[in-house]
Amino acid sequence: MQDIIEGVVREVGKVLLGKDRQIRLALCALFSRGHLLIEDLPGMGKTTLSHALARVLGLDFTRVQFTSDMLPGDILGVSVFDRNAGAFSFHPGPVFTEVLLADEINRSTPKTQSALLEAMAERQVTVEGETRPLPADFFVIATQNPHTQAGTFPLPESQLDRFLMRIEIGYPDQAAERAILAGGGNAVTVESLATRLSREQLHRIQHEAARTGASAQLLDYVQRLVAFSRGAPGFAQGLSPRGALALMAAARTWAYMEARTHVVPEDVQAVLSAVTAHRLRAAGDFVGDGRALAQRLLREVDVFD
Amino acid sequence: MSAQLPRRALAWSLFALLLGIGPHAARLPAWVLLVVAVATVWRHRVHQGAWSFPGRAVRALLVLMSFLAVGLQWRALNGLEPTVALLVVAAALKALEMRSARDFLVIVFVAYFLIACQLLFEQEIPYAAYALFATFGVTAAMVARHQGDPGGGWLRPFAIATRMLLQAVPIMLLLFVVFPRIAPLWSIPQNTGGARTGPSETMSPGDVARLSASSELAFRATFDAAVPPARERYWRGLVLSEFDGRQWRQGALSRMESELALQGATRPALRPTSHVPGGAVSAYEIILEANNQPWLYVLGYPLAFDEGLRLGSDYRLMNSRPVVQRLRYRVNADLAARLEPELGALRRQSELQLPPGLNPRAAALAGEWRAAAGSDERYIERVLRWFHEEDFVYTMSPPLLGRDSVDDFLFGARRGFCEHYASAFTVLLRAAGIPARVVVGYQGGERNPWQGYLLVHQFDAHAWAEAWLPQRGWVRFDPTAAVAPERIESGVGDALGAEFLAGSPLAIERYRNVRLLGWLRMRWDTLTYHWARAVLNYDAERQTALLSRLLGAVSPARVVALLLGCGALALLLVAASLFGMRPVRRRDAATAAYLRACARLAAAGIERTRGEAPLAFAARVERERPDLARCFSALSRDYARLAYGAPDAAELQHLTRALRSAVRRFRPRPQVGLAIGAGVRRRFHTRGTP
Numbered sequence: 001m002q003d004i005i006e007g008v009v010r011e012v013g014k015v016l017l018g019k020d021r022q023i024r025l026a027l028c029a030l031f032s033r034g035h036l037l038i039e040d041l042p043g044m045g046k047t048t049l050s051h052a053l054a055r056v057l058g059l060d061f062t063r064v065q066f067t068s069d070m071l072p073g074d075i076l077g078v079s080v081f082d083r084n085a086g087a088f089s090f091h092p093g094p095v096f097t098e099v100l101l102a103d104e105i106n107r108s109t110p111k112t113q114s115a116l117l118e119a120m121a122e123r124q125v126t127v128e129g130e131t132r133p134l135p136a137d138f139f140v141i142a143t144q145n146p147h148t149q150a151g152t153f154p155l156p157e158s159q160l161d162r163f164l165m166r167i168e169i170g171y172p173d174q175a176a177e178r179a180i181l182a183g184g185g186n187a188v189t190v191e192s193l194a195t196r197l198s199r200e201q202l203h204r205i206q207h208e209a210a211r212t213g214a215s216a217q218l219l220d221y222v223q224r225l226v227a228f229s230r231g232a233p234g235f236a237q238g239l240s241p242r243g244a245l246a247l248m249a250a251a252r253t254w255a256y257m258e259a260r261t262h263v264v265p266e267d268v269q270a271v272l273s274a275v276t277a278h279r280l281r282a283a284g285d286f287v288g289d290g291r292a293l294a295q296r297l298l299r300e301v302d303v304f305d
Numbered sequence: 306m307s308a309q310l311p312r313r314a315l316a317w318s319l320f321a322l323l324l325g326i327g328p329h330a331a332r333l334p335a336w337v338l339l340v341v342a343v344a345t346v347w348r349h350r351v352h353q354g355a356w357s358f359p360g361r362a363v364r365a366l367l368v369l370m371s372f373l374a375v376g377l378q379w380r381a382l383n384g385l386e387p388t389v390a391l392l393v394v395a396a397a398l399k400a401l402e403m404r405s406a407r408d409f410l411v412i413v414f415v416a417y418f419l420i421a422c423q424l425l426f427e428q429e430i431p432y433a434a435y436a437l438f439a440t441f442g443v444t445a446a447m448v449a450r451h452q453g454d455p456g457g458g459w460l461r462p463f464a465i466a467t468r469m470l471l472q473a474v475p476i477m478l479l480l481f482v483v484f485p486r487i488a489p490l491w492s493i494p495q496n497t498g499g500a501r502t503g504p505s506e507t508m509s510p511g512d513v514a515r516l517s518a519s520s521e522l523a524f525r526a527t528f529d530a531a532v533p534p535a536r537e538r539y540w541r542g543l544v545l546s547e548f549d550g551r552q553w554r555q556g557a558l559s560r561m562e563s564e565l566a567l568q569g570a571t572r573p574a575l576r577p578t579s580h581v582p583g584g585a586v587s588a589y590e591i592i593l594e595a596n597n598q599p600w601l602y603v604l605g606y607p608l609a610f611d612e613g614l615r616l617g618s619d620y621r622l623m624n625s626r627p628v629v630q631r632l633r634y635r636v637n638a639d640l641a642a643r644l645e646p647e648l649g650a651l652r653r654q655s656e657l658q659l660p661p662g663l664n665p666r667a668a669a670l671a672g673e674w675r676a677a678a679g680s681d682e683r684y685i686e687r688v689l690r691w692f693h694e695e696d697f698v699y700t701m702s703p704p705l706l707g708r709d710s711v712d713d714f715l716f717g718a719r720r721g722f723c724e725h726y727a728s729a730f731t732v733l734l735r736a737a738g739i740p741a742r743v744v745v746g747y748q749g750g751e752r753n754p755w756q757g758y759l760l761v762h763q764f765d766a767h768a769w770a771e772a773w774l775p776q777r778g779w780v781r782f783d784p785t786a787a788v789a790p791e792r793i794e795s796g797v798g799d800a801l802g803a804e805f806l807a808g809s810p811l812a813i814e815r816y817r818n819v820r821l822l823g824w825l826r827m828r829w830d831t832l833t834y835h836w837a838r839a840v841l842n843y844d845a846e847r848q849t850a851l852l853s854r855l856l857g858a859v860s861p862a863r864v865v866a867l868l869l870g871c872g873a874l875a876l877l878l879v880a881a882s883l884f885g886m887r888p889v890r891r892r893d894a895a896t897a898a899y900l901r902a903c904a905r906l907a908a909a910g911i912e913r914t915r916g917e918a919p920l921a922f923a924a925r926v927e928r929e930r931p932d933l934a935r936c937f938s939a940l941s942r943d944y945a946r947l948a949y950g951a952p953d954a955a956e957l958q959h960l961t962r963a964l965r966s967a968v969r970r971f972r973p974r975p976q977v978g979l980a981i982g983a984g985v986r987r988r989f990h991t992r993g994t995p
Contacts, residue, residue, distance in 0.1 A: 217896075217948045262950045265918030302915045304896060 001205060002259045008196045012052045014188045016045050016169075018176025024257065025167050025274050026053055026141075031202075031209050032253040034164020034246065035120055035140040037105075037278065044169045046143035047103055051190045054099040057202060058195035059137055061099035066108035068151065072115030076127050090127065095119050098135050102142040106152040113159055116140065120162045137202065164246050165271070166278040209256035214248065214263045221265055221303055222248060225272070228301045229280060235293060236281040243279045250275050265303050272298060310409055310450070315352055317446035317462060318412050319345050322400055324439040325419030326393050328432065334378055337390050340371065344397040358402060367398055389422055409450055416443045430836050441466050479871050483852070483864055486845040503596035504542055504745045504766060508553040510710060513745070514701045514722040517797060519763035520806055522594050523747055524602060525834055527758040529588040533604070533640065535749050536793050539769065539781060540602040540761065542746035544619035548735075550660040551710055553728060553743045557655070559619050566615045566623045567599055580606055580620075581778070583641025592837055593632045599624045602746055602761075605638035619742075620644055620779075633842050643778040648740060656740035656773060664711040664732060671736035681739050681774055685782060688733050692726065692787040695719065699789035701804045723792070726784035727768040740773035744781075749796050756831050764797050764806065895961055898968040899944040902937070909933075909973035919945045933973050940967045 005027065012023045026049060029036040038046045054061035064075060077093030094100065095116070105113060119125050123134045142163070145152055160166075172180065197205075222244065230238030239247070248263075250271040255263040276297065277290035310318075326333075326341055350356040359367070371394040372382070379387040396415040403412055420439045423432065441463065448469075449462035503523065504516065526540075546556035555563065586608065593601060601614065601622040610616070611634045615623045624632065648656070659668075678684035696719055703721040706713040711732045714725050721729075727743050734741035748767035750759035769783040786793045792800035849859055856863040903913045903922075911929055913922050923941035927934040943964045946952060952960055 213951050215949045215951060264920055264945050264949045266921050269916070269918060269921070298916045300915060303918045304900060 001201075001208070002257065004197065004201060005205070005257055008056055011056045011193055011196050012049070015052045015190055015193065016049050017179050018172050019045070019049075019169060022049070022167055022169050023053075024254075025165060025271065028250055028253045028257060028271060029165040029167075029274075030057065030139055031205050031257070032164055032246075032249045033139075033206055034249065035142070035162060037160070037163040037166040038141065038143045038169065039146060039166055040143075040169045042145060044171070046169060047101070048190060049169065050099075050101045050103075050141040050143060052193055053141060054101065055190060055193045056196050057099070058197055058199065059098040059139075059202075060135075061101060062094040062097040063101040063103060064094045065103045066105050066112065068107055068109060068153075070108045070112045072112055075112065075115050076119075076125050079128055090130075090132075092132075095125060096132075096134060098137045098139065100138070100140045102140055104144060105142040106144040106155055108153065110153055110156060113153070113155060117159055117162065120159075137199070160278050161240070161242060163278065164250060165274040167274050205256070209253040210249065212252035212255045212263055213261055214252065218263050218265065218268070220305065221301075222251075222268060224305060225268070225297050225301050228297060229276070229293070232296075232300075234283055234296070236283040239276060239279060243276060247272065247275045269298055310403070310406070312352070313452075313459065313462065314409065314446065314450040315348075315403070316459070317442075317449040318403065318409055318416075319348060319400060321416040321439075321443040321446040322396055322412055322419075324442045325416035326396070327439070328423040328427075328435060329389055329393060329419065332386055332426070333390055333393060336374060337393055340394055341397040344401040348401050348403060358404070364398070364402060367401075368395075371395070371398065385425060389419075392419065392422070406450070413443055413446050413450075416446070428841050430833060433836075433840075441470055444470055475871075475875050479868070481843070482848070483868060486843075486848055503598055503763070505598070506543070506554065508543075508545055508724055508728075508743060508745055508768060509551055510703070510706060510714075510721070510725055510728070513724040513766050513768050514703070516766040517701060517722070517764040517801075518806065521763045523596070523761045523763050523765065524591050524593040525758050525760055525837075526592075526604075526750065527590045527756075529590075532752065532757065532759060533587065535795070536786075537640070538604060538749055538759070539744075539767070539783075540604055540747040540750075541621055541744055542600050542602045543744070544617075544621055544771075545743040545745060546619075546656055547658060548660060548728075548732065550663040550708070556619075556742075559617055559621075562615070562617045563599065563623060566617075566625055567627075580639075581643040581646055583639050583643060585639060585641040586637060587640050588635070588637045590633065590635045592834075592842070593628055593634070595629050595631055597627050597629060599627050601628075601632075601634060603636050603638060605640035606642035606644060607636050607638050609637040611635055631837060631841060633838075645773070646776065646778045648773050653740055653773075656742055657735050657738065659732065659735050664709045664736075666709075666712045667715055667729070667732055668736040670715075671733045675737035681737075681772070684737055685734065685739070685772060688730065689782070689784060689787040692730070692784050697721075697726075697788045699723075699785065699792065699800060701801055723785040724768040726788060727770050730782065730784040731770045734770070734772050742771050744769055744771055748783075748793065751796070753827050753831055753834070755827065756834060758834060760830060895944060895947040895964055898965050899940070899948075902940060902968045902971050905971060906933070906937070906973055909975045911973075919948070930973070936967065936971055937973075940964060940971060943967065 008027060009020060009023050012027075013020060016023060026036055026038070030053065036050075038049060040046055051061075051063075073093070075093050075095050077091050077096065079088040079090050081087075082089045100119075102116065105116075119134060119138070120140050123136075123138050125132050125134060140163075144155070171177075225247075226239045226244045229235050247268065251263050251268040254271050255261075255267040258267065260267070273291060273294040277294045280290040280293040282289060282293055323341075323345065330338060347356060347359075351358055372391070375387050375391050375394065376382055378390070381387055382391065392415070396412065396419065399408065399415065400412055403409060417440070420436050420443065423436060444466035445463040448465045452462060452465070505512065543555065544559060545553035546559070547554045554560075583606075585605075587605065589604065591602065601624055603610075603622045606620055607616055607622055610622060613625055614634060615625070617623060622634075622636070645652075674687055675681075675684045678687055698720040699722070700720050701722055703714075703725060704718045706718065711729045714721055714729050715733075724743075724745075731741045731743050745766075745768045747761045747765045748769070749765050750761040752759055767785070769781060769785065771779045771781055773779050783793065789800045798805045852859045852864065852867075856867060899919065906926065907913070909930075911926060911933075917925070919941045923934075923938045926937050943960050947957065947960050947964065
């Protein structure tokens with residue numbers, strides 16, 4: 001099964017050169033049945049990554065480009081009066097899909113952002129009093145620009161919390177950059193990528209990854225991490241139980257992807273920054289955002305007590 | 306105003322000020338308290354925004370008026386009480402204009418100072434306890450001012466202050482023991498105005514009875530050996546030889562000696578003419594309560610006593626100044642000595658003095674009986690028997706007597722207290738030609754059952770007589786014992802019955818027969834006794850004694866060593882408690898073994914960082930020290946399997962054993978000359994490449 005996962009990583013890697021780690025983290029989020037937020041500057045390959053993921057996993061996907069004049073109905077769908085039937089009929093919105101690519105999610109107003117909230121948390125949509133379920137494999141892969149950019153609405157914390165991971169892509173290294181530049185017209189396009197994972201295989205991976213073992217000593221370590229984030233100076237808010245659960249789920253999947261039957265601290269550390277950075281807030285006097293705090297967790301919490 | 310006072314700090318500072326003023330309230334005139342109340346309320350209203358701060362003119366006027374008022378009240382601005390009053394008024398006015406952090410500090414420090422001032426007046430346990438409590442309160446005001454986070458309710462500053470000060474208690478005790486007891490650099494004006502109870506220089510009918518209405522403590526006495534029985538415990542204070550028909554006072558010689566003593570005459574104490582040793586020597590220590598009078602109380606003839614005390618020719622002991630603070634003195638006394646075996650003609654004449662023309666009936670009776678008796682002893686016996694057999698009554702409320710007071714008493718009222726009997730008895734003896742005098746002091750005393758010391762109260766005040774007999778010298782006779790023997794045997798409480806302390810229904814001594822109250826009273830007194838002995842009387846002399854017992858000899862080096870030692874001990878205790886608060890680390894054998902291996906690696910120059918997990922660390926070791934990689938990587942893998950995998954029982958045992966033996970064999974050596982080696986290698990390498 002790990003070979004298949006390696007194949008997926010390689011396939012996506014064809015369009016996103018030199019970003020194996022980010023691809024693995026993104027896959028880890030999807031295998032953990034969590035939503036993914038990709039944050040970076042424009043032009044770093046956010047959309048490419050999300051497109052490629054959806055294609056390679058062989059899932060239906062819809063792409064929604066978020067704008068500031070977008071309304072919740074534009075995502076969830078509307079009821080329209082059908083003159084022939086003499087009744088209202090529901091026209092499902094783009095949310096009714098398996099992979100929803102929410103491009104530049106922070107360009108829309110908070111009202112529209114929160115329309116996604118129910119869909120993400122409960123995998124169902126309530127429109128005009130009627131609750132409609134979404135497909136079983138419903139993922140949101142959202143991309144956003146750092147909200148210091150002009151014309152953005154920062155995501156509310158409640159919504160940020162619903163993303164299992166937030167990852168950054170970052171600039172490519174020299175070799176990858178060279179390959180991109182040299183590629184010219186020969187570059188592989190997202191459309192040419194092959195599906196590498198069947199639906200059954202995906203379900204199996206999700207199922208088995210969630211069952212990766214975690215020893216008491218490992219849970220001790222995770223608890224120390226969580227306790228540190230709640231008690232140490234510099235942290236305005238610690239990790240919630242949901243955050244701790246997300247950390248464990250991602251660590252289990254990571255261990256599974258590394259072909260381990262049990263989680264080791266390295267797995268926790270591998271996903272820690274992606275899982276916790278967007279959930280942590282620095283307290284007043286301390287400079288530094290969630291990433292710096294996550295680094296502190298890695299550096300200052302002892303693996304052994 | 307850069308720093309606006311927080312609400313809680315303001316409230317606490319006003320409260321602290323009131324805490325400081327509180328114990329002085331009883332000493333201050335009502336108008337001072339009024340000023341305090343008005344200032345406090347005013348400042349509170351200012352804070353509420355209802356009133357405004359007083360203007361410059363108003364404040365100047367208030368200050369001027371306060372000075373005037375204090376000056377008018379005491380006719381002086383120096384002296385203890387006016388100074389305290391001035392301080393209190395000034396503090397109240399300062400509180401009124403308290404705006405900034407600086408004003409706040411002034412108020413707080415004045416409050417501390419007022420608390421300390423209180424100890425100039427009273428040092429008893431309740432006052433000391435209050436001072437301690439008030440110190441906590443004032444410190445709480447400081448905490449309230451500086452507490453950044455105003456959470457936690459109004460009492461939170463007090464809780465913090467309590468915690469802080471409790472930590473300082475060991476230091477307080479240590480400093481109490483070792484801090485040098487320096488003699489006062491300037492003399493504090495004592496409160497001479499305060500009337501203190503105790504026998505006065507003269508004795509008129511009713512004086513001792515008035516004293517007996519008080520349940521205040523006169524002194525405590527501790528005997529080195531056995532305590533003499535109650536009927537022998539006549540504490541001599543004053544000897545009165547001059548009688549003017551109504552009032553007894555000291556003889557001319559005694560008065561002169563008193564004055565000399567008070568003037569601080571440096572020549573040796575005036576020695577009494579002579580005495581014949583009796584052999585019954587007893588040593589005791591007396592802690593005399595302040596009574597504002599110079600004479601001391603002794604039992605028997607003082608053979609040896611503390612320096613600075615003087616012995617008079619009438620065998621009484623005097624201090625060189627009025628006792629305004631509790632005084633401790635030791636006496637070695639001969640309880641059976643014969644006093645003044647030879648009485649010169651001049652002395653004899655002065656001890657026979659009677660006011661001419663007064664008390665004719667007593668004089669006639671004395672002459673008649675003396676002639677019939679034949680000897681002085683038999684005559685005295687007859688007089689005492691007469692007192693005993695006739696209908697004399699021992700009472701605290703005798704009727705008033707006329708000009709011939711002794712005649713009126715002996716042949717009319719026949720109701721009197723000890724001073725009546727002592728006076729009448731002495732007059733009868735002198736009229737019969739026997740030298741006699743009145744002695745005033747205390748008789749009896751109550752024993753503390755736990756500590757064995759004697760408590761002598763004001764109600765134990767007594768007056769008796771001494772008669773001079775050839776060869777025997779001055780012999781004590783107590784006519785009161787003839788009238789009311791229970792007074793001598795079991796104390797004035799039993800002798801008087803319902804009359805005892807009738808004026809003070811709250812005095813606990815009145816209920817001495819209620820067992821629980823008696824127990825409580827004695828327990829409390831034991832505590833007070835220890836307080837007085839160990840704390841209040843801890844002076845330079847005792848300090849030296851204690852320190853030399855602790856250190857062998859008192860030298861600066863040793864005292865510093867004691868201070869440092871105690872400080873180090875305190876720090877150690879703090880450290881121990883800090884370590885004690887950390888949860889005990891319990892590691893399984895595998896983790897312990899793995900961490901041992903890590904420690905050896907650290908010694909060899911490659912250290913695991915806090916957040917480095919076993920496998921990641923093994924990878925780093927592999928990179929940095931390839932020579933150690935094989936051994937350590939296997940070990941780390943085993944450990945990761947043990948700690949994070951789920952090995953079954955057999956595998957667990959096998960892995961644990963393997964890990965332990967691997968760790969035992971794992972002896973990494975530091976890579977000597979690593980940096981040089983690397984540098985050399987690099988240089989060769991660069992040279993090799995074209």
